[in-house]
Amino acid sequence: MSQVNVQPRLEVAAALYLRVSTGRQAEQDLSIPDQRRQAKAYCDSKGWSVAAEFLEPGNTATDDRRPAFQRMLEAAALRPPAFKVIVVHSFSRFFRDQFQFEFYVRRLAKNGVRLVSITQDLGDDPMSVMMRQIMTLFDEYQSKENAKHTLRAMQENARQGYWNGGARPPFGYQVVTAEMRGARAKRKLAIDPTQAEIVRLMFQLAAFGDGDAGPMGMRQIAQHLNDRGIRTGKGGRWGLGAVHQILTRATYIGRHQFNVYSWRKKETKPDSEVVEMTSPAIVGDALFQTVQESLHARRPAMISPRFVNGPTLLGGICFCADCGNAMTLRTSGKGEQYRYYTCCTAARQGKTGCRGRTIPMGRLDGLVVQHLEDRLLDPERLPALLAGLIDRRHAQAAMLNARLAELRKVAAEADAKLTRLYAAIESGVADPSDTNLKGRLAELRKIRDSARADVDRAEARETGQEPSITSDTLRRFASEARKRLRNEEGGFRRHYVQALVQRVEVGDGEVRISGRPDRLLKSLTASSVGSATADVRGFEPEWLLGQDSNLRQVG
Numbered sequence: 001m002s003q004v005n006v007q008p009r010l011e012v013a014a015a016l017y018l019r020v021s022t023g024r025q026a027e028q029d030l031s032i033p034d035q036r037r038q039a040k041a042y043c044d045s046k047g048w049s050v051a052a053e054f055l056e057p058g059n060t061a062t063d064d065r066r067p068a069f070q071r072m073l074e075a076a077a078l079r080p081p082a083f084k085v086i087v088v089h090s091f092s093r094f095f096r097d098q099f100q101f102e103f104y105v106r107r108l109a110k111n112g113v114r115l116v117s118i119t120q121d122l123g124d125d126p127m128s129v130m131m132r133q134i135m136t137l138f139d140e141y142q143s144k145e146n147a148k149h150t151l152r153a154m155q156e157n158a159r160q161g162y163w164n165g166g167a168r169p170p171f172g173y174q175v176v177t178a179e180m181r182g183a184r185a186k187r188k189l190a191i192d193p194t195q196a197e198i199v200r201l202m203f204q205l206a207a208f209g210d211g212d213a214g215p216m217g218m219r220q221i222a223q224h225l226n227d228r229g230i231r232t233g234k235g236g237r238w239g240l241g242a243v244h245q246i247l248t249r250a251t252y253i254g255r256h257q258f259n260v261y262s263w264r265k266k267e268t269k270p271d272s273e274v275v276e277m278t279s280p281a282i283v284g285d286a287l288f289q290t291v292q293e294s295l296h297a298r299r300p301a302m303i304s305p306r307f308v309n310g311p312t313l314l315g316g317i318c319f320c321a322d323c324g325n326a327m328t329l330r331t332s333g334k335g336e337q338y339r340y341y342t343c344c345t346a347a348r349q350g351k352t353g354c355r356g357r358t359i360p361m362g363r364l365d366g367l368v369v370q371h372l373e374d375r376l377l378d379p380e381r382l383p384a385l386l387a388g389l390i391d392r393r394h395a396q397a398a399m400l401n402a403r404l405a406e407l408r409k410v411a412a413e414a415d416a417k418l419t420r421l422y423a424a425i426e427s428g429v430a431d432p433s434d435t436n437l438k439g440r441l442a443e444l445r446k447i448r449d450s451a452r453a454d455v456d457r458a459e460a461r462e463t464g465q466e467p468s469i470t471s472d473t474l475r476r477f478a479s480e481a482r483k484r485l486r487n488e489e490g491g492f493r494r495h496y497v498q499a500l501v502q503r504v505e506v507g508d509g510e511v512r513i514s515g516r517p518d519r520l521l522k523s524l525t526a527s528s529v530g531s532a533t534a535d536v537r538g539f540e541p542e543w544l545l546g547q548d549s550n551l552r553q554v555g
Contacts, residue, residue: 013051013083014043017072019093022058032057035089042118043087051083061096062143064104073104076113084112090119091136096143098136151259158258158277163187170251171233171242172199172282189256189279193410194450196282197403198230199252203283204399206247206291215294218243229453247295253288254281313365313494314504320345321507323354329361341506359506367511368497368504369485376500377478377485407451414448 018035032055043050052075054068064070075082086108088094094115095101105115120135122128154164162178169175172195178188205216205224216224222238232242250257256279261268318327320343327341339361346356421441424430430437485497505512 012046012048012085014048014085014087015052015054015072015075015083016040016043016050017054017056017069017086017088017093019056019061019066019068019088020058021060035093038089038118039087048085048087061092061094063097064100073108076108077111079111081111081113084114086113086115088115088117091115091117091132092139092143095136096139098133098140101136102133155259155273155275157186158275161188161278163189164258168233170249170256171246172196172252173279189251191280191282193407194447194454195233197407197454198225199246199282200403201225202243202246203252203287203291206294207287218247218295221247247291250288251279252282253285254279312361313497314341314368314501317501318364318504318506320354320356321505321510321512322356325354327506330358357506357508364504364506364511368501368513371511371513372497372500373482373485377481404455407455411448411451411455414444414451418444418448 016036016039018032018039020031036053040050052072054072056066056068059066059069072086076086086094091101094117095104108115120132122132157164163169163175169189172192173189174192175187176190177185179186202221202225205221206218207215209215210224218240222240222243225238230238232238246252256277258275258277259269260274312329314327315329316326318341319325320327323343323345325343325345328344328347330340330342330347332338332340340358341361341364342358343354343356345354418441421430421437421444425432425437432438500515501513502515503513505514
């Protein structure tokens with residue numbers, strides 16, 4: 001009787017890749033367990049051992065930006081690989097893009113790893129490969145069709161004014177249930193009282209400043225908020241990007257835009273695909289437009305800070321009226337005996353670039369200083385220049401007081417609701433172990449504590465009444481400023497001119513000077529309390545009353 005040698009069957013190591021497309025499917029915990037059960041049963045029928053399991057909850061298969069997917073590829077790329085087979089429920093679980101599907105299948109095959117579908121069991125012959133490619137091509141088509149219909153439904157939902165999905169609402173808003181349609185909740189944006197106050201503060205700072213200076217830039221606003229312990233919706237510190245997003249977002253005037261950007265393609269979508277939905281307005285249209293104009297004006301007009309601290313009196317603020325470019329310092333003679341302001345375009349390119357002009361530095365400096373003394377520092381003219389700003393500062397103070405009262409009311413209402421809930425718990429009417437009750441208590445405590453914190457921060461900013469500006473204050477300020485402007489020694493003269501004057505344009509027969517009244521007001525109030533410091537100037541000229549009031553003959 002012949003003896004038959006039975007070779008032991010080599011055990012094949014397999015990896016399970018389990019995926020669902022949305023977080024909601026992952027939370028329901030139905031599809032993933034079913035995929036796992038069927039995949040393990042398939043491996044048992046084949047005699048394969050499960051060496052690894054890669055779980056992908058809530059990630060699309062239209063691209064390879066999937067953490068578990070990438071970990072699986074790294075394990076499959078080892079030599080030798082950690083497993084020989086990747087088991088999926090269907091090919092669509094692996095990829096819904098036909099080109100990338102084939103790319104990764106061939107990449108795995110180079111290292112001896114196969115992809116197997118338990119519901120689409122195909123071989124390796126040419127016919128099976130063709131069938132697999134047809135199946136994956138249809139999966140890609142079906143995915144794109146589903147995405148198209150889903151987006152269309154979400155766009156219509158937005159047109160009706162409802163909030164889509166579980167996306168985080170913009171800062172200043174919260175999502176609330178507006179109505180129920182069967183088992184589906186329809187949600188809308190609602191104003192978050194605490195965060196909305198921060199949004200209004202940011203727009204006020206961008207448009208008018210904090211009362212001590214003029215409109216703030218985005219960096220200054222971020223620093224202002226961070227210094228006062230005001231945090232973002234995620235509890236982080238404010239940065240330029242977050243501030244810019246709020247100041248430019250039309251949601252805050254009642255026009256929220258949905259489907260603006262494609263995160264997959266990293267590009268802005270065409271206007272025809274963008275849907276505008278109504279949202280509760282937090283700021284007014286006029287304030288929003290003022291901020292947009294201010295942001296637009298700041299972009300091209302920023303001047304390098306090195307000119308502010310340079311030795312030249314008009315360095316960084318003197319420009320040619322013809323070409324608009326800066327006038328720079330030029331010297332001639334031995335030992336720099338003669339110094340001139342010259343159009344930099346004419347100096348570099350000659351008269352073909354700009355016909356330009358050259359004017360002695362001492363002469364232009366004297367004209368500008370004399371004009372400031374005669375027109376800007378006139379005690380009779382100062383009240384007219386500053387009247388609007390002083391009134392606006394008073395209006396801002398009244399607005400702040402109204403907001404403080406509103407925040408105190410929000411805190412008091414939340415505290416009263418907490419008191420009633422605590423009383424219900426003590427009397428046994430409410431069950432303290434109820435999860436909904438715990439969530440409501442936490443929400444009310446957050447509203448109360450946030451409102452109180454905002455009140456404390458606002459009150460801390462009020463360091464007392466600012467000194468009143470009287471006629472005697474104006475005379476003393478004008479006299480002291482004139483005296484120091486005549487002193488060419490030291491840095492005060494340049495510091496004051498750079499603070500008050502924003503732009504000096506030199507033309508044929510005239511010099512046009514412009515600046516901002518809030519800088520003048522800040523210098524005036526600083527001198528009232530014994531401090532003559534001035535901040536780094538802004539770059540948006542506007543202080544003189546009319547164009548004909550600041551023209552100055554050169555010759």
